[in-house]
Amino acid sequence: MSRVINFSAGPATLPLPVLERVKSELLDFEGTGMSLMEHSHRGAAYSAVHAEAKSLLTELLNIPDTHEVLFMQGGASGQFALVPMNFLHQGQSADYVITGTWSEKALIEARIQGDAREAANAKNDGAFTRVPTNEELELDPKAAFVHFTSNNTVAGTQFHSFPEVGDRPLVCDMSSDLLWRPIDVSKFDLIYAGAQKNLGPAGVTIVIIRKDLMATGREDIAKIFRYSVIAGKDSLYNTGPTFPIYVVRNVLSWVKDQGGAAAMEARNRQKSEMLYGLIDAKSSFYRSPIEKASRSVMNVVFRLPTEELEKSFISSCADAGMVGVKGHRSVGGIRISMYNAMEPSNIEKLADFMTDFCAQNS
Numbered sequence: 151m152s153r154v155i156n157f158s159a160g161p162a163t164l165p166l167p168v169l170e171r172v173k174s175e176l177l178d179f180e181g182t183g184m185s186l187m188e189h190s191h192r193g194a195a196y197s198a199v200h201a202e203a204k205s206l207l208t209e210l211l212n213i214p215d216t217h218e219v220l221f222m223q224g225g226a227s228g229q230f231a232l233v234p235m236n237f238l239h240q241g242q243s244a245d246y247v248i249t250g251t252w253s254e255k256a257l258i259e260a261r262i263q264g265d266a267r268e269a270a271n272a273k274n275d276g277a278f279t280r281v282p283t284n285e286e287l288e289l290d291p292k293a294a295f296v297h298f299t300s301n302n303t304v305a306g307t308q309f310h311s312f313p314e315v316g317d318r319p320l321v322c323d324m325s326s327d328l329l330w331r332p333i334d335v336s337k338f339d340l341i342y343a344g345a346q347k348n349l350g351p352a353g354v355t356i357v358i359i360r361k362d363l364m365a366t367g368r369e370d371i372a373k374i375f376r377y378s379v380i381a382g383k384d385s386l387y388n389t390g391p392t393f394p395i396y397v398v399r400n401v402l403s404w405v406k407d408q409g410g411a412a413a414m415e416a417r418n419r420q421k422s423e424m425l426y427g428l429i430d431a432k433s434s435f436y437r438s439p440i441e442k443a444s445r446s447v448m449n450v451v452f453r454l455p456t457e458e459l460e461k462s463f464i465s466s467c468a469d470a471g472m473v474g475v476k477g478h479r480s481v482g483g484i485r486i487s488m489y490n491a492m493e494p495s496n497i498e499k500l501a502d503f504m505t506d507f508c509a510q511n512s
């Protein structure tokens with residue numbers, strides 16, 4: 151077996167022990183004589199997995215009783231639509247903090263449902279190279295909610311402290327950084343994350359929602375789109391994505407074995423300091439376009455002196471067994487994604503490779 155080092159932004163690399171567990175349980179799940187994929191979503195075998203996934207997430211993020219954990223489908227993009235469908239009532243307006251591609255898309259969906267405004271827009275000269283400070287937010291005192299993206303997967307920026315929005319409901323797309331560190335969930339009214347970046351495979355979306363907010367959701371929309379209906383059936387209103395939820399359960403159990411969210415934070419900071427440290431030390435060759443205070447710990451975006459060198463960097467990486475390093479087509483350059491599952495030893499290998507590449511090409 152030879153596995154490459156996969157720096158893809160998502161779907162992204164998974165911890166090897168998680169994949170090995172999936173492999174060992176694939177044909178005969180816990181002595182039941184069938185795969186988990188073949189089990190009823192209402193049967194005992196799957197129910198235990200479902201409950202454990204939920205309780206592990208609750209434990210790892212210290213989610214208070216005021217909030218409910220949901221497993222949904224439709225990805226983060228589905229949530230872009232569902233949040234305003236449920237919580238943007240007639241005559242109301244919602245505030246969006248625009249920090250990249252994903253928040254722009256979320257705003258477009260909100261405007262299909264009703265009124266939505268930009269509370270800030272971090273685009274400067276056509277690029278997103280920082281996130282706004284609290285002082286820069288122009289919040290509508292009556293906003294139905296404030297929506298922001300904690301980590302901008304494409305641009306490579308991240309909020310290191312969260313917007314302060316008073317008593318307006320705070321909604322956050324944490325698709326690419328949920329569980330990278332401990333957070334105070336009580337500060338949020340709704341958090342959502344597609345699993346395929348930091349939490350598991352594609353196919354399930356994790357939602358953490360304040361019960362008070364959920365109770366105010368519109369009831370004149372299809373039942374399948376109402377958070378209250380999904381919560382009322384413990385995310386088993388219809389057949390859910392049982393296998394992706396099972397893999398998420400395995401990832402959460404791995405995170406717990408590693409020491410939980412605080413251990414993830416230490417490990418992620420170590421990796422990002424290693425990589426940004428190298429980029430800054432060789433700044434005549436590697437250049438981070440992102441303002442220091444806004445740099446993402448998850449997605450490190452950088453440029454080389456020319457596009458030719460970037461192409462050669464990407465192909466030399468592939469020769470060295472490192473894939474998924476090409477920047478998003480909208481920003482170009484290089485992007486190294488290093489979510490929880492990325493081993494620090496792989497960042498060391500990359501750093502050695504980058505040191506050599508710089509020496510040979512500058």
Ligand SMILES: *Cc1c(COP(=O)(O)O)cnc(C)c1O
Pocket residue numbers: 160224225226227228252299301302303323324325326344347
């Ligand atoms: C990947 C990503 C999305 C889109 O996720 P889908 O599950 O493909 O809809 C949205 N927001 C952020 C921050 C992302 O990284």
